[in-house]
Amino acid sequence: MGSSKQLIANERGIISGTDLIRSIIHNEPIEPIDGGIVEDFIKLNSVSYEHKLVLRNIIFKEHFDLSEAHFKRSLDLTGSTFEQNVNFSDTEIERNLVLTEAKIKARQEKYQNLTNFERVYVRGILDARALQADVKLNFNYSRIGNLVLHSLPEQQTICKAEISLIGAKIVYELNCSGMKVAKDLVLQSAEIQGDFFCNLRKGYCTEVMGDVWMIDTKILGRADFSGAKIAGDLELQISEIKGALDCKPEQDDRQQWHYTTIGGKAILSGAKISPLVDFRGARITKGLSLERAEINGNVFCQPWENSRTEILDLVNCVGVQVTGSMRFSGARISGDLDLKGASIKENLFCQFENTNCTEIQGRVNLTEVQVFGSVDFSGAKVSGDLDLKRAEIKSKLDFEVKETHRTEIGNNINLAGAKILGSVNFSGAKVARDIVLKGVEIAGSVKCRISETFYTEVGQNVNLTRAKISSSVDFTGIKIQGNFKLEGAEFSSSFVCDLNQVNLKNIEKSEANFKECTIRCLSVKFAPSLKHTKLNLAFTKVVKLIISNSLPDKGFINLEGFEFQQLELPDESESNGSNGNRYIQFLEATKPFDEGSYLFMENWLRNQGAQLDANRVYTEMRRRNRREKVSLEIKPIRKWRLLLKSYRGWLRLTKILWIVSVQQVYDWVLDFTIRYGTATNRLFFFYFLPVLMFSWFLFFNLQSVELDWTLTASDLTSSQVIERSIQQKPRLLENQLSVHPTRKDWTLMNAFWLGLKTSIPVIPFASTDKWTPSSQPIACFNTKLCLISYDTYAKFIALLGWITVPLFLAGISGIVKRQP
Structure with a gap:
């Protein structure tokens, strides 16, 4: 091989394009050229060139076409300016392609759509640092060892149109840090076998004025958008990222934090990402979607320093599978948080953190979610429903006060059919409407205590119908504007409730419904001023019943079919006329009248050795039976004229007179003489x-x-x-x-x-x-x-x-x- 050919510019700085083309076609080595103007049309289609070609700081006035060319060594175009289109389609470069600080202008519109690097094959580095492009950069279906598009300290990489890498394959790394793209950045179906950087670089934030399309993209390394600004959507549907998705803040040389902002949606539907999805401190304007995504690690949407994550629309995580934790602590979500059918192998955190309250201005949908750790909403504020129907939580569920900040739910908390292996803590929470625990299975305890001076407040009802709770239930610090509904529930341990705070606004309609419950120890506290709360114990079975402070008024207890083994009642004998017997007063408060309740109480007292109290209970049962019959039968007497108009009316009136007169006299004699056999x-x-x-x-x-x-x-x-x-x-x-x-x-x-x-x-x-x-x-x-x-x-x-x-x-x- 001969010596290198030297191409010298004339006095006007013009380099002969014809000589340049001829030398390349004849495979002649060319001395590096630095500076000059090439006015000729450079067309080197299908040429094969074995030498390194250095054309730095050259101004190419016409079209620059190297399509289907083959360069066995590097091609260096550092600082060059292309005033027309550049075409590297199907070009193969076995070393490097250097376009550092190059400028692609392509002023003529007819060339703009042709400007591309489509199917380019660069075995080494395609170095386009500080590239200035006025046209679309098309890297579709290209194969590049290392694509470098990041900014330099003195100059930012700028593309005034779109950058497209559809189907491209980057063997090592794609670096777009600090780059500014006026339109979209498209990496659909691309494959990057190393890292993908769109983060802060030398004081420049990565800016994409359109969308970032990464649908079906495979990245074996990390996708880093730390501190990036994306005006449109971040599309990562069905993509695969093996080294984490980073959208956290990044600090520049002046120690200032730059936070990731996404003007549209962040869509990760169906994506497979490991080991981390990090949106700490990010701002997403139109929502976040992780629908059906597989995250082999953690999802972070927490505050960074004093800046919280803000998602100004729906967070859609329906069916997401996360092998780590999901953390929305301190985040602000303007829409719903939807995790229906999600599977989380560790924890779900939405609690107060770093002086920031988690704020969700829509509803939280955790229907059928599976969480193998804890779910924590301590100190959070949710404007809508918090729905946990049929959820499975392997550890605890918390709604307690966090650092003096109470949990506030703007509508219902619904855990119907949920299964929780740990405890549920509502202490200090404020729920605008119902707490629904219908059919829930809880292996731990349920707490509604006073926390940090806050009562647990419920705007309407607490529903534990058919619930199964293995440990204690403590409602001593709860204020309810509605009723307790516990029909058919099973409590293997103690149930403690303070009905002093039930229904402060509408006492007459309040009710604690324990119908058909099975409870080991039921402890109920009544305030003397709130004795109109109804206590329904119909067909309830308890090992021990404790009623403290006072008993409800007459007609506010239902004991039909009630069974117990131990009973503790407040002694109010001095202030009532029940023969000084608190058991009688307890039974007199029942409605409807049930002989079985009296007989059960009598037998229980006899088994306790309290024969005198047992006799009194039996006597009061007979007396009340007498009174109930009179009150039941006396009403039709007012219509006796109507009764006399028919034969059945006569029979009815006869029966009434018998009940009212003869039988009453007979019962009174039995009562007065032998106390119905109890005092013969x-x-x-x-x-x-x-x-x-x-x-x-x-x-x-x-x-x-x-x-x-x-x-x-x-x-x-x-x-x-x-x-x-x-x-x-x-x-x-x-x-x-x-x-x-x-x-x-x-x-x-x-x-x-x-x-x-x-x-x-x-x-x-x-x-x-x-x-x-x-x-x-x-x-x-x-x-x-x-x-x-x-x-x-x-x-x-x-x-x-x-x-x-x-x-x-x-x-x-x-x-x-x-x-x-």
């Missing part, structure tokens, strides 16, 4: 014994008895009859002679037996000489007490005896008690 002994002490003693006293008088016999003619001749009749004034009444005994014949014992026979006529006690009560008026110490005779008195007492003795026996045998 009172008949003995309050009836039999006083009557016996009084009768004994009355019949000790000689005038109180007379001989029970019939006077005949033979009796008048009898000396014995005459002898007994001398001491008194016999009188003849219908052939009957009253014969009174002497003190010798009528002793104190005779009077006792007659009194006993009179008081208990059921038992035939015998008396001497058949002495019977006389027809004389009752007298005491020869003074008449009344006009009633001893005989009339005895008949009346005997009649009462025929009633009381069977009643006594029925009470002793338990017949009355078995028939309520």
Whole structure:
């Protein structure tokens, strides 16, 4: 090979384009040229050149076409200016292509669409640092070892049109740091086997005035947009990035932070990215989409220093799969946060961080999400619903106060059907409407305590219908404007609620509904001023029930089918008329009336050894049953005229009269005499014994008895009859002679037996000489007490005896008690 050919510019600085073309075509080595003007059309299609070609700072006036050329060594065009189009289509350069500080102007419109590097093949570096291009840079389907487009300290890389790398393959690295693109940056279906940089460079921020299209792009290294400014969308759909996506801030030489801003959407739908997606401190104007993306690592949307991440529209993470954590702590999201069906292997954080509150101005959709760690909304503010229906959380769920900042939810918190293996903490949170835990399964505890002086506030209801909670439930610090709904729930540990704060605005409609619940220990606290809160325990089963402070008013408890093993009630006996029995007051507060509740309480008290309280409970049950029947049947009497117009009406009226009169009298007798079989002994002490003693006293008088016999003619001749009749004034009444005994014949014992026979006529006690009560008026110490005779008195007492003795026996045998 001969010596290098030297091309010298003339006195006007013009270099012969013809000589340049001829030398390249003939494969002649050319001395490096620095400076000059080439006015000729440079067309070297399909040429093969084996030497290094250096054409620095040359001004090419015409079209520069090297399409399909083959350069076995480097091509250096540093500082050159191309006033028309540059065409490197299908050009192969086995070393480097240097376009540092080059300028591509292409003023003529007919050439602008032809300006490209399409299918260019550069084995080494395509160095276009500080390139100034007025036209589109087309690198579609090119193969480049290392593409360098970053800015230099003295000059920024600028493209006043679009840069396109559709289907391009970069073997090592694509560096666009500090570059400014007036339109789109397109890397659709491109493959970069190293890193892709669009970050800060030498004080210049990467600026893309259009969109960044990276659909179906594969990057084996990192995609770095730190501090970049993108006016349009950042499109990364179905792309694959193996070395992280960085959109965090970056600091320049003057220690100033530059934050990534995206004027459109950041779309990562279906992308596969590892090990990090970092939007810390970024600002995204039209939303972020991670729909169906696979993130093999973490997603960060946290504050950076004092600058928070701002996403001014929807965050769509439907179906995203994240092997690490997702962190939206301190972020501001103007739309919804949608994570429906997402799978997160570690944690989901949306709590207060670095003096910044997480603000979500739409709803949070975590329906069917799977989180293998914790979900934390401590100190967050959500304007809409927080929806966790059918979610699965392997650790805890937090809504507690964070650094004096309380969690605020503008609508509902819905965990219907969710499964949570850890605890749920609502302490200090403020929820505008409902907390729905319907059908939830929680292996840990549920807390609604006071936190940092904040009560847990719920604007409407707390619904735990059919919930299953394995650990304790603590609602001691909650304020609810609506009701507790816990129908059919199962609580394996304790449930503690303070109903003092329930429904402060509408007390009359508040309700704590524990219907059909299964609870190990239920502790309920009532304030005396809020006793109108309804407590529904229908068909509830508890091991232990504790009601403290006070009991609800009458009619505000439902105990139908309620079962318990232990019971603790406040003692308010001094202020109520329930015979000093708090169990009776508890039962009297029930509505509707249920005999089973009374009978269960009675049996429980008997098992506790409290026989007296048990008897009182049974008696009150019978009394209330009597009252309830009257109140139920008395109402139709007001329409008795209508009842009389038909046969059925007559039957109805007859039944009413029976209930109101006869049966009520019968029940009252049972109550007054033997307390429905619970105090049968009172008949003995309050009836039999006083009557016996009084009768004994009355019949000790000689005038109180007379001989029970019939006077005949033979009796008048009898000396014995005459002898007994001398001491008194016999009188003849219908052939009957009253014969009174002497003190010798009528002793104190005779009077006792007659009194006993009179008081208990059921038992035939015998008396001497058949002495019977006389027809004389009752007298005491020869003074008449009344006009009633001893005989009339005895008949009346005997009649009462025929009633009381069977009643006594029925009470002793338990017949009355078995028939309520």
